[in-house]
Amino acid sequence: MLHLKSESTSQWLNQVDQHLDEILIDHAHCERKAATTAMNLMNSYTEHRNLCREMTRIVEEELEHFEMVLCLLDERGIKFRRLAAGPYGRKLNALVSSQEPERAVDRLLIASLIEARSCERFSLLSEHVRDRDAGLADFYASLFESEARHHTTYVRLAEHFTSREATRVRLAQLSSEESEIIAQGSKLPRMHS
Numbered sequence: 518m519l520h521l522k523s524e525s526t527s528q529w530l531n532q533v534d535q536h537l538d539e540i541l542i543d544h545a546h547c548e549r550k551a552a553t554t555a556m557n558l559m560n561s562y563t564e565h566r567n568l569c570r571e572m573t574r575i576v577e578e579e580l581e582h583f584e585m586v587l588c589l590l591d592e593r594g595i596k597f598r599r600l601a602a603g604p605y606g607r608k609l610n611a612l613v614s615s616q617e618p619e620r621a622v623d624r625l626l627i628a629s630l631i632e633a634r635s636c637e638r639f640s641l642l643s644e645h646v647r648d649r650d651a652g653l654a655d656f657y658a659s660l661f662e663s664e665a666r667h668h669t670t671y672v673r674l675a676e677h678f679t680s681r682e683a684t685r686v687r688l689a690q691l692s693s694e695e696s697e698i699i700a701q702g703s704k705l706p707r708m709h710s
């Protein structure tokens with residue numbers, strides 16, 4: 518359902534164990550950036566009524582998630598701060614075509630893959646901390662459903678710019694690239710490191 522070609526390794530869970538606070542701060546930034554991505558797509562494709570409607574909903578939900586993660590940080594006494602961005606988003610965005618309509622398809626499919634990887638990581642994180650931190654486990658389990666829905670929405674919208682078959686082929690290509698990028702990892706502990 519999530520169209521991912523690989524599962525996260527224990528290397529990321531080691532980062533979770535050693536740098537949980539920093540990963541939670543990064544998660545807040547991820548939600549803020551997810552809202553920005555949806556807003557940018559709406560700005561680029563204003564003539565697509567359906568896209569604008571879906572993006573409006575996603576912007577609202579991502580900003581709500583942003584606020585939820587900020588509250589979680591407050592409850593845990595973790596100060597929200599700027600962080601250097603990890604390489605994941607930059608490497609994925611480098612794959613975006615410069616020509617339309619391929620560009621729209623790529624932007625939407627990359628957004629869909631980021632949502633999918635978030636889902637996978639939220640669920641891993643939730644299981645990983647369940648025994649020692651049920652509150653955090655419940656929090657991550659509660660976010661899974663909406664991020665999975667965002668993944669599906671982005672894939673469906675990509676089909677408005679090309680055929681369903683072309684979408685499927687490009688999604689498979691980009692998903693392979695995403696798996697390679699995630700396998701490279703990053704020394705910076707991040708939600709997508």
Ligand SMILES: [Fe+2]
Nearest residue numbers: 548551579582
């Ligand atoms: Fe979100």
Ligand SMILES: [Fe+2]
Nearest residue numbers: 551632664667
């Ligand atoms: Fe999302």
